[in-house]
Amino acid sequence: MNQRFFRRIRLFRRRAALDRELAEELEFHRAMKQQENEGKGLTAAEARQTAQRQMGNLTQTKESSRDVWSFPLVDQLVQDTSVALRSLRRDRGFAAAAILSLALGIGANTAIFTALNAMLLRPLPYPQPEQLYSVTQPLRQAQSNFGIPIVDPEFEAWRKESDDFDQLTCWSSGELDFIGSGPPERIMAASVPANFLTTLRVSPTLGRNFTRPEDLPNASLTVILTDKFWREHFSRDHSILGQQIRLNGTASTVIGVLPASFRFPGDVSPELLIPAQLPSQPNWGNMMMHGVTVIGRLHKGITPKRAISDLNLISKRQEPNMPAWLHNYRRKLQPPGIIPLQDQLVGDRRGTLILLLSTVLVLLGIAGANVVNLQLSRAAARQGELALRAALGAGRARLARFLLTEGLVLSLAGGTCGILLAGGLVRILRATPLLHLKSADPLQIDGIVLAFTFLVSVMAGLVCDALPALVMSKPALYEAIKGGATSVFGSGSRFRGPIVLGEVALTLVLLVGALLLFRSLQNVLAVSPGFQRESVATFRTDLRDFRRRTTAQKAMILDSELGSIRSIPGVRSIGASSSLPLTGYTLSAAIRIDGEPALPPGEAPSAPTMMVSPEYFRTLNIPVLAGRSFTHHDTDRSLAVAIINMSFAQRFFGKVDPLGKRLHYGPPSNPWVTVVGIAASVHHDGLEKDFSPELFLPYAQNFLPSLVGVALRTDLPATVLLPAIREKIAKIDPAQPIFDVSTMEHRLSESIGSRRTQTLLISSFALIALCLAAVGVYGFLSYAVSQTTREIGIRMALGAPKGMVLRSIMRRGAMLAMGGIAIGLAVLLATVRYLTTFLYHVKPLDWISFTAGSLLILALAILASYLPARRAAEVDPITALRYE
């Protein structure tokens, strides 16, 4: 059988030659017959005719001989396709409209599927990724699984005692100073135990992994570079192994380089790995405060459930060793949970992804409806052609297959254009912060995505063309050929009304959704951040603890740096804070108001705390509403003072006037501070975030963390000032890095970047939908008008004025739109609440968005019906009636 199949394929490839041979053979046969007839005494002409007649239908003989060795189905497909191409070329306008509709629908779906594939479907780039789990500890009131880091002694206890895991590892990230050939740089590093890479089953391409001794506390520093860092700083020089680089001023030996394909399994992209050097025994007396993210590879056959209950048992045994404050703190936490690493990495982006996915699916529905509509009108218009084909012997199945082939050609063309469109969309998704793309999921259109697009195209082709094909392949032969156009009106057209209604309804859903998001964005943009946003340049710097400077020394260095930067022409004012707005908080302290009882550690309320320079409030234009700002007279020899923000005053003092009151922050050794001023609250974490109670302290009176943000009021662009600033700082400390240079304006715009992209994307989808729906309404009415020309002619002949005809068609358009709007509103009422989490200060049932969306669609539908209506009004009764 198999052998025969291959022989057949071989023959199929030679089919032109075989056809020729067959023809020659049959001609020989005919000639012999002719000769035979001549032998019977017929004349040459008679013999020839008789032979011809005796041979019967030569074409049929040829075809059935050919069918023996050829593939009739393939032949037919090739034939159908070429006929389809020919007929589409004749109908360029239709083909272009259908391909464009499909391209938009399929393209949008391909782009979003690319993201879905990268984030949810594609397995993590590690061997046996399904064994990898993330252990997290959610807050008690939080709904989600995505918790806070695990304290490191707890991890150490787990690693030591649990035997459910093949490997249990962790990571934490931080920034380091690196001095290469250029100015000092700030780079992201991850500190990981020696078993980190073994857990992921990744090995360095160059050099080796950390050894256990290198991972012990106080071992001399070693480092593994990422391919990116190796390329950018050492031009992939292989001799880097064994060399030393300076990290935070400490010499560290390069022992390995990671493969270029390595993706870090977290929401950061560190440039290098350093050993975590955790103690091998849980050391509760000396824990790292920022904790670690725990990743484990489960043994085969161990369920995650069992693993996590074992881990909880181990934690329980450790409880007596935990410090008291941690005990109290742990009450706010749920017990640790375990989720697949992939889910942990997708995190809260799932919502955005689902929103986008539903949007593009709706868009595809609208595009599909449009194509069905186009196909129906076209099929109606070519009823004559189809009838002719049927009359010439094409069966119904043959006609349906022909129409379907045509549909598939269209949808595959649409899919191909869609992939090009998706390429552009993917670029947008990649460039914007919308999906917070993590290092583990680069977006790319790969084989799976292409297969998806192919599948969607074929399905769209089948769905959008099966209906018209089925309806239209049953032509009323006689009626159609007779040429009575009105007599075929009705077949298929009963589907068209509901299709247009559905199209309008879906468009309304998209449009109202987009309007809600748009209004949310507007609301966010209208929020005043509470601080100066224009003409503020910012950067961050690191006063570097590792030189073991005292706080006083650091304050002195910072003072003189701020002073010398202020002297740069163009700088009007300069302020510094341990955390500038929009750069997160670095410090948080337990708060106790004078007169209130001391709560046990871990139970006291806490508030973000910022160490600031005296000019901080003036530079950022944050009003001090009561009391005074800090001055240079607030030093370590004067009264310890504090400024609180309005939110802090409300939270901790209620109705009492805070001015002059004393409060205590942080560890017991800190002094009591007196509130001397109340500042206005600012949106520290972004425009959408609520105010937090904040405590400001002059850094001259307190400790100064090494990481400091500096803000300058200047009309010059930050890039112009930067060289001068670098120069001034290098004069004081040549090794001090300056990084994260930006403007407040830019930081604000970045903080809403993801909302902006989301709104932009969904609004564009809604606009496309609107155009498609308008085309749908237009197409439907044009068709209706063209089919009822005679009726209109009669009405006009009987004296109906043009205006009346015009109005009656436009009324039909408006009714259609209103019907669609009614359905759309019903769908919205049922579904709009799913949008709540994406909205800002807009209720899901926002009447403005609902009204605006409905009116917009109604207006567009009336506009789209104007052209067909005018065509109807211009019908000349005489021509219309004579035409029949």
Added chain:
Amino acid sequence: MGNKKLSSEFLPGTLDLLILKTLLRGPMHGYGIAQFIQQTSEDVLQVGEGSLYPALQRLLLNDWVTAEWGASENNRRARYYQLTAAGRKQLAIERRGFERTIAAIQKVLEIP
């Protein structure tokens, strides 16, 4: 891929059998095969071109015959079919099958 046109006149597969049997005598072209069958059966069996050529293609595809262009009796280019070893074997198989069928039919007909 049965030949329906034939089944009304012949038992299925009979044409193949007749062609193979004819070729046992030596290579022959399509016209010659048709002529031979017609003459030998004294005009009882008429082989139409519509059945003959598809059957020849089928035999070719199964490698039971090979085809080669040669000169005919009157010096025209003709395609000569020749039995292969597999064809001989097939002829024996089909012949046995045919004889069994005929015998079976005979038995049915002889019922008094």
